[in-house]
Amino acid sequence: MRIARWTDGTGTVGEGFVVGDRVVPFPDGLTVAEVLARGLAEAHRVFATVTASDGVALSDVRLLAPLVPASIRDFVAFEEHVEGVSASVDGKSEVVPEWYQAPTFYFTNPHTVLGPGEPVLPPVTERLDFELEVAAVIGGAPGDRRANLTADEAREVIFGYTIMNDWSARDLQSREMKVRLGPAKGKDFGTSLGPWIVTADEFEPFLDDEGFLAIRAEVYVGDERIGHDLVSNMGWPFPELVAYASRNARVVPGDVLGSGTTGNGGCLAELWGRRGSLDPRPLTEGDTVRMVVEGIGELVGPVGAVVPAPELPPARERSRHRAREERVPR
Known part of the structure; x- marks a missing residue:
């Protein structure tokens, strides 16, 4: 079985199986995270309930990372x-x-x-x-x-x-x-x-x-x-x-x-x-x-464009005093 996440360009994220050249959503709104948590045997049971005709062509979607890692x-x-x-x-x-x-x-x-x-x-x-x-x-x-x-x-x-x-x-x-x-x-x-x-x-x-x-x-x-x-x-x-x-x-x-x-x-x-x-x-x-x-x-x-970040100063060399210096009130 192949499990994926995708978007169709409208901002909606789909999650489900890749069956041949089609993506098929999990039934009952299941997510990849939920299928992972249930384990491999349960994933096979879920897979048995879907058919390729329930999905859309793989070429019509953009694949996302297949999970949001813990x-x-x-x-x-x-x-x-x-x-x-x-x-x-x-x-x-x-x-x-x-x-x-x-x-x-x-x-x-x-x-x-x-x-x-x-x-x-x-x-x-x-x-x-x-x-x-x-x-x-x-x-x-x-x-x-x-x-x-x-x-x-x-x-x-x-x-x-x-x-x-x-x-x-x-x-x-x-x-x-x-x-x-x-x-x-x-x-x-x-x-x-x-x-x-x-x-x-x-x-x-x-x-x-x-x-x-x-x-x-x-x-x-x-x-x-x-x-x-x-x-x-x-x-x-x-x-x-x-x-x-x-x-x-x-x-x-x-x-x-x-x-x-x-x-x-x-x-x-x-x-x-x-x-x-x-x-x-x-x-x-x-x-x-x-x-x-x-x-x-x-x-x-x-490889996209380099993204410069704001610079930070190097470490300051400090006195290593072990007690706070008291300040004289003005």
């Missing part, structure tokens, strides 16, 4: 990506021992999610980049257990998968992470999701013996293919990422968990690190990034 965690699960990007940041290609110990992630901004074809409006940056990722979308599950999941329990709460483009301003990201926190403004201006959520059961034929998702992923800038990889090259399969996210915390329906950037050119920064130069060049206004993932489809993201 949260977005983005992992860094591809060893090859870490190896290449580390060289672009500090000139040394390495994968630190800590990477192998546990899957690492950061939280990004759920309020700047972009849909298919929606342009990213980056901050002022000299190193705009894309990141080719697949993301798991969390749904409901029997028992509704959310915290400290095992990998088997986590597998049961993965509702489906979508394509994710974690847009990145590498110069801003590099500065922020020198302070040993972040990334923040180097990332939070835009994350593209889409074109729809494909339910997890559709991917069972692609799972290898260890539970890794062996699907092909490619990324193009214009007509040039920049990178391609198998998603099964992750260090951990998706259920283990979800289980780790739930440690002493909770995962809930609508959470999005990105795989992190694929290897072999899943982003420009990896290639910059390996080649020692800005080759290919950073993204600029007018570029179009197209991501194609087997079993899901295609996510296109145009």
Whole structure:
């Protein structure tokens, strides 16, 4: 099943299934959020009640991001990506021992999610980049257990998968992470999701013996293919990422968990690190990034105009006094 959100140009948002070349609204006014919360088995029951003739042509609507995320965690699960990007940041290609110990992630901004074809409006940056990722979308599950999941329990709460483009301003990201926190403004201006959520059961034929998702992923800038990889090259399969996210915390329906950037050119920064130069060049206004993932489809993201923000002063050097100086009344 494919689940999507769309608009017909009147401002009305539709939510439902993609059946062939048509979009069909959920019955009874259901929303994507409600269908996710009910879980995959209930989604199949709802799907059985609709027919393609109830909908409209896919070509007559504009797809939106397939959900409004409750949260977005983005992992860094591809060893090859870490190896290449580390060289672009500090000139040394390495994968630190800590990477192998546990899957690492950061939280990004759920309020700047972009849909298919929606342009990213980056901050002022000299190193705009894309990141080719697949993301798991969390749904409901029997028992509704959310915290400290095992990998088997986590597998049961993965509702489906979508394509994710974690847009990145590498110069801003590099500065922020020198302070040993972040990334923040180097990332939070835009994350593209889409074109729809494909339910997890559709991917069972692609799972290898260890539970890794062996699907092909490619990324193009214009007509040039920049990178391609198998998603099964992750260090951990998706259920283990979800289980780790739930440690002493909770995962809930609508959470999005990105795989992190694929290897072999899943982003420009990896290639910059390996080649020692800005080759290919950073993204600029007018570029179009197209991501194609087997079993899901295609996510296109145009690059729009840079949006300058009001400047803020640098930190003031303060006295570090430990007591307030008393002021003499005038």
